Amino acid sequence: MILDLDIGNTLSKWRLKDTVSSEIRSRGAVWTREEWRPGEDIPDLDVVTAVRISSVARKQVLDETVELLRKQVGAVHVARSTREALGVTCGYEEPQRLGVDRWLGALAGHHLTGGCCSVDCGSAITVDFVLPGGKHLGGYIIPGLRLMKESLKLGTRNVAIDPDSEVDSLLAPGRNTVEAVNHGIYMAAVSAVNRLYAEVCDREGVALPLLLTGGDARVVARGLRVPHALWPDMVYAGLEALFPLTAAERAGRLSGAPEQPRVADLEKLRSGLALTQML
Ligand SMILES: Nc1ncnc2c1ncn2[C@@H]1O[C@H](COP(=O)(O)OP(=O)(O)O)[C@@H](O)[C@H]1O
Numbered sequence: 001m002i003l004d005l006d007i008g009n010t011l012s013k014w015r016l017k018d019t020v021s022s023e024i025r026s027r028g029a030v031w032t033r034e035e036w037r038p039g040e041d042i043p044d045l046d047v048v049t050a051v052r053i054s055s056v057a058r059k060q061v062l063d064e065t066v067e068l069l070r071k072q073v074g075a076v077h078v079a080r081s082t083r084e085a086l087g088v089t090c091g092y093e094e095p096q097r098l099g100v101d102r103w104l105g106a107l108a109g110h111h112l113t114g115g116c117c118s119v120d121c122g123s124a125i126t127v128d129f130v131l132p133g134g135k136h137l138g139g140y141i142i143p144g145l146r147l148m149k150e151s152l153k154l155g156t157r158n159v160a161i162d163p164d165s166e167v168d169s170l171l172a173p174g175r176n177t178v179e180a181v182n183h184g185i186y187m188a189a190v191s192a193v194n195r196l197y198a199e200v201c202d203r204e205g206v207a208l209p210l211l212l213t214g215g216d217a218r219v220v221a222r223g224l225r226v227p228h229a230l231w232p233d234m235v236y237a238g239l240e241a242l243f244p245l246t247a248a249e250r251a252g253r254l255s256g257a258p259e260q261p262r263v264a265d266l267e268k269l270r271s272g273l274a275l276t277q278m279l
Pocket residue numbers: 007008009010011012121122123124144145146147213214215216
């Protein structure tokens with residue numbers, strides 16, 4: 001069994017993948033600030049033969065996790081952002097500074113679509129661009145929905161945005177503090193993604209497939225005006241592409257990959273943008 005770990009600033013996600021069949025056997029998540037303790041939330045390491053890790057948490061969290069795992073599992077692969085991998089060249093001046101979750105998302109997205117905009121809606125919302133030839137342009141970082149809410153300190157942090165509510169109602173003017181905050185931050189996040197996507201596609205002269213992942217991907221995606229696809233396992237898919245271990249992975253089949261997303265018409269994107277800029 002392969003243990004894949006995606007350690008974010010909020011949640012540390014794990015999944016167990018069957019080495020032979022490539023099926024996902026189980027999944028879970030623990031709060032990143034809590035210690036890894038063998039218990040009901042943590043997979044049984046006896047069955048694990050290899051571990052792959054993406055971590056953007058404090059260095060100490062990664063070091064402790066690797067130390068714990070190395071004692072029990074032979075192969076521990078830790079992903080790092082590099083200048084080049086799998087045909088993608090990193091747009092950062094110092095590639096190692098690019099969050100590895102962003103790098104893995106970009107690698108997976110490029111593998112699937114050959115050029116993409118990858119959006120990760122977690123503690124932060126990150127928007128990265130890779131051109132069809134594999135050139136990663138860099139990207140944008142804004143606070144995630146939860147962070148935006150917490151920074152306001154209005155006592156509304158525990159009232160989450162209901163991901164099933166109608167988009168129209170989420171964008172309506174709030175009539176109490178909770179609504180005003182939830183609708184305000186939702187509008188901020190969705191408008192930022194819509195705008196950044198259109199601006200960069202316009203600039204580069206190409207409508208890129210748009211892929212979203214992360215804990216808030218579903219709710220953010222519902223507010224987007226352009227075609228897109230959700231890929232909850234996009235960071236894990238980057239780990240699969242970088243460290244292929246199963247037959248399916250070696251053949252380039254990444255788990256949970258969505259259908260090729262439809263792409264917006266560039267001229268339509270441009271006229272939408274022109275309208276926005278006029279207002
Ligand atoms: N069940 C949940 N538990 C915690 N956070 C959730 C849950 N569902 C959605 N979220 C949202 O997802 C975010 C965490 O998403 P995730 O992609 O795991 O973040 P990170 O990678 O930064 O740890 C939280 O900040 C919160 O807004």
